[in-house]
Amino acid sequence: xxxxxxxxxxxxxxxxxxxxxxxxxxxxxxxxxxxxxxxxxxxxxxxxxxxxxxxxxxxxxxxxxxxxxxxxxxxxxxxxxxxxxxxxxxxxxxxxxxxxxxxxxxxxxxxxxxxxxxxxxxxxxxxxxxxxxxxxxxxxxxxxxxxxxxxxxxxxxxxxxxxxxxxxxxxxxxxxxxxxxxxxxxxxxxxxxxxxxxxxxxxxxxxxxxxxxxxxxxxxxxxxxxxxxxxxxxxxxxxxxxxxxxxxxxxxxxxxxxxxxxxxxxxxxxxxxxxxxxxxxxxxxxxxxxxxxxxxxxxxxxxxxxxxxxxxxxxxxxxxxxxxxxxxxxxxxxxxxxxxxxxxxxxxxxxxxxxxxxxxxxxxxxxxxxxxxxxxxxxxxxxxxxxxxxxxxxxxxxxxxxxxxxxxxxxxxxxxxxxxxxxxxxxxxxxxxxxxxxx
Amino acid sequence: xxxxxxxxxxxxxxxxxxxxxxxxxxxxxxxxxxxxxxxxxxxxxxxxxxxxxxxxxxxxxxxxxxxxxxxxxxxxxxxxxxxxxxxxxxxxxxxxxxxxxxxxxxxxxxxxxxxxxxxxxxxxxxxxxxxxxxxxxxxxxxxxxxxxxxxxxxxxxxxxxxxxxxxxxxxxxxxxxxxxxxxxxxxxxxxxxxxxxxxxxxxxxxxxxxxxxxxxxxxxxxxxxxxxxxxxxxxxxxxxxxxxx
Numbered sequence: 001x002x003x004x005x006x007x008x009x010x011x012x013x014x015x016x017x018x019x020x021x022x023x024x025x026x027x028x029x030x031x032x033x034x035x036x037x038x039x040x041x042x043x044x045x046x047x048x049x050x051x052x053x054x055x056x057x058x059x060x061x062x063x064x065x066x067x068x069x070x071x072x073x074x075x076x077x078x079x080x081x082x083x084x085x086x087x088x089x090x091x092x093x094x095x096x097x098x099x100x101x102x103x104x105x106x107x108x109x110x111x112x113x114x115x116x117x118x119x120x121x122x123x124x125x126x127x128x129x130x131x132x133x134x135x136x137x138x139x140x141x142x143x144x145x146x147x148x149x150x151x152x153x154x155x156x157x158x159x160x161x162x163x164x165x166x167x168x169x170x171x172x173x174x175x176x177x178x179x180x181x182x183x184x185x186x187x188x189x190x191x192x193x194x195x196x197x198x199x200x201x202x203x204x205x206x207x208x209x210x211x212x213x214x215x216x217x218x219x220x221x222x223x224x225x226x227x228x229x230x231x232x233x234x235x236x237x238x239x240x241x242x243x244x245x246x247x248x249x250x251x252x253x254x255x256x257x258x259x260x261x262x263x264x265x266x267x268x269x270x271x272x273x274x275x276x277x278x279x280x281x282x283x284x285x286x287x288x289x290x291x292x293x294x295x296x297x298x299x300x301x302x303x304x305x306x307x308x309x310x311x312x313x314x315x316x317x318x319x320x321x322x323x324x325x326x327x328x329x330x331x332x333x334x335x336x337x338x339x340x341x342x343x344x345x346x347x348x349x350x351x352x353x354x355x356x357x358x359x360x361x362x363x364x365x366x367x368x369x370x371x372x373x374x375x376x377x378x379x380x381x382x383x384x385x386x387x388x389x390x391x392x393x394x395x396x397x398x399x400x401x402x403x404x405x406x407x408x409x410x411x412x413x414x415x416x417x418x419x420x421x422x423x424x425x426x427x428x429x430x431x432x433x434x435x436x437x438x439x
Numbered sequence: 440x441x442x443x444x445x446x447x448x449x450x451x452x453x454x455x456x457x458x459x460x461x462x463x464x465x466x467x468x469x470x471x472x473x474x475x476x477x478x479x480x481x482x483x484x485x486x487x488x489x490x491x492x493x494x495x496x497x498x499x500x501x502x503x504x505x506x507x508x509x510x511x512x513x514x515x516x517x518x519x520x521x522x523x524x525x526x527x528x529x530x531x532x533x534x535x536x537x538x539x540x541x542x543x544x545x546x547x548x549x550x551x552x553x554x555x556x557x558x559x560x561x562x563x564x565x566x567x568x569x570x571x572x573x574x575x576x577x578x579x580x581x582x583x584x585x586x587x588x589x590x591x592x593x594x595x596x597x598x599x600x601x602x603x604x605x606x607x608x609x610x611x612x613x614x615x616x617x618x619x620x621x622x623x624x625x626x627x628x629x630x631x632x633x634x635x636x637x638x639x640x641x642x643x644x645x646x647x648x649x650x651x652x653x654x655x656x657x658x659x660x661x662x663x664x665x666x667x668x669x670x671x672x673x674x675x676x677x678x679x680x681x682x683x684x
Contacts, residue, residue: 023626028474028476064452067481067484
């Protein structure tokens with residue numbers, strides 16, 4: 001197997017890694033790597049920070065091992081290789097009446113990545129997290145031998161792998177339970193929300209299967225927390241293939257993401273929706289992956305890239321802490337056009353999984369000089385509200401905060417240490433955050 | 440009418456991407472290659488994506504005895520039979536320089552094996568009529584260069600063979616496409632320095648599907664390699680011999 005020496009990054013492009021990457025195209029090639037020089041697995045690197053990076057070490061790119069291996073049309077149980085993408089699963093099985101039960105915001109996310117980050121979708125309150133729909137995982141650990149883990153077989157290792165950020169080994173294949181897909185379109189209702197209070201009420205009153213909020217982070221004062229609430233249910237239209245993609249060919253200049261430009265953009269974006277709201281039918285691909293039609297949209301943030309901050313706050317602290325977070329962001333001038341507010345349920349699949357019952361806020365923050373200080377303040381606010389920071393997005397958390405996030409950290413560390421005592425699968429992120437608790 | 444595609448060298452990245460697109464339109468696939476375990480995974484994947492049927496059969500370009508099983512399997516399918524030849528191997532020229540016996544393998548994988556297979560199955564293609572043969576050649580076959588001229592010579596021979604086969608199959612309504620891919624993002628080019636304008640296997644496969652639809656004769660993929668090679672082919676020999684491109 002040839003290793004490619006390369007510099008690579010996560011989706012945010014603010015943190016880079018340099019090292020060797022192998023990209024096996026055959027199972028035999030992967031087995032050879034795992035026997036000789038096992039290295040942590042990476043996929044399409046849609047996590048934002050350093051989750052899928054191994055600076056100074058090696059990594060195994062799993063994207064070419066992306067086959068569907070079995071599907072039961074009666075039960076919806078799908079077995080696929082780790083490199084298969086969510087978009088591919090949706091577009092292959094959607095027209096036949098089945099879809100991933102949990103769909104993250106990009107179709108480029110791989111099956112392995114969705115498990116390792118225990119991702120959630122716009123239906124978290126109902127469906128829970130991705131890991132809760134995983135029946136079993138074929139995992140190659142440090143010993144090099146594949147083993148099947150599930151809730152019944154080696155539950156600790158299974159639960160340390162779901163949301164486990166790659167530390168237990170390489171996911172070869174997984175069996176996941178798809179959900180019924182009753183139609184090919186979404187009936188989407190969009191309504192303007194005047195401020196944070198009405199936004200939160202809007203979420204708690206919503207009966208839709210899917211809901212998500214776009215929030216205007218440039219708004220302040222009485223408008224603080226205004227945005228658009230999108231509620232949707234699967235409708236009966238024809239399934240349509242994803243539309244042709246366009247690409248951002250080069251890094252955008254810095255002024256594109258400056259405050260006046262974003263302020264203007266957000267204003268227009270808000271006005272898109274009539275004051276009395278609107279209803280429309282949208283293809284599934286457009287609803288679930290609104291940004292996938294623009295390849296490399298991360299280049300809009302310029303060559304220095306951006307960070308994403310996402311936290312979840314329990315309902316009892318959400319209102320006050322979200323206000324604080326939004327004030328910080330609005331005052332910083334580092335606001336982003338792509339900010340998301342969402343309600344989460346309690347469902348989570350692994351020891352380190354992100355979701356908790358409450359409200360989650362996700363914002364992009366351009367990687368400018370003031371960004372680290374802002375991120376530190378945002379992390380502080382989230383943690384002081386007994387919240388959690390999403391490690392799939394994180395690039396800035398203080399390792400000391402991990403223990404305050406109400407995760408099953410001790411059990412995770414013990415399981416990882418047992419599965420991989422020599423830290424073969426350590427990554428840039430696991431070292432930065434001392435995830436394994438070994439330093 | 441059902442369409443059967445025999446894919447030789449089906450575990451290669453371009454072949455896999457091509458087979459997937461054929462599967463999605465409901466063709467029958469006979470996936471042939473050396474790594475049978477891998478072929479079975481590809482067959483599974485193609486079936487789930489819509490192939491009418493997908494079968495994995497062992498094939499080794501250096502072992503003509505392995506050809507018969509593939510042809511027998513194809514005979515059992517009714518309708519049009521098509522063949523895609525994706526086999527090939529490219530040891531580094533330096534290795535060949537050190538051990539000229541490697542040349543036998545290069546010629547076998549890139550020329551003798553594929554040609555012998557095609558020659559054996561041609562009567563069946565003629566009998567069924569209307570089928571298509573895709574042969575993966577190479578821009579390296581357009582002109583011998585210091586970096587890979589043994590491989591280039593084998594591909595050039597293959598191009599010439601495909602031209603002759605095209606002449607023959609046309610008479611029975613068949614068709615032959617010679618494909619000359621530029622740099623493609625596969626295991627063969629992964630980590631090699633000096634690659635540029637690298638195309639994804641998916642995009643190369645799309646070009647192949649289009650070429651079949653339009654019954655093209657010789658295609659470069661991506662298309663701009665036609666112009667790059669036009670320039671390279673037209674450099675006078677007295678200059679070319681001093682270049683190392």
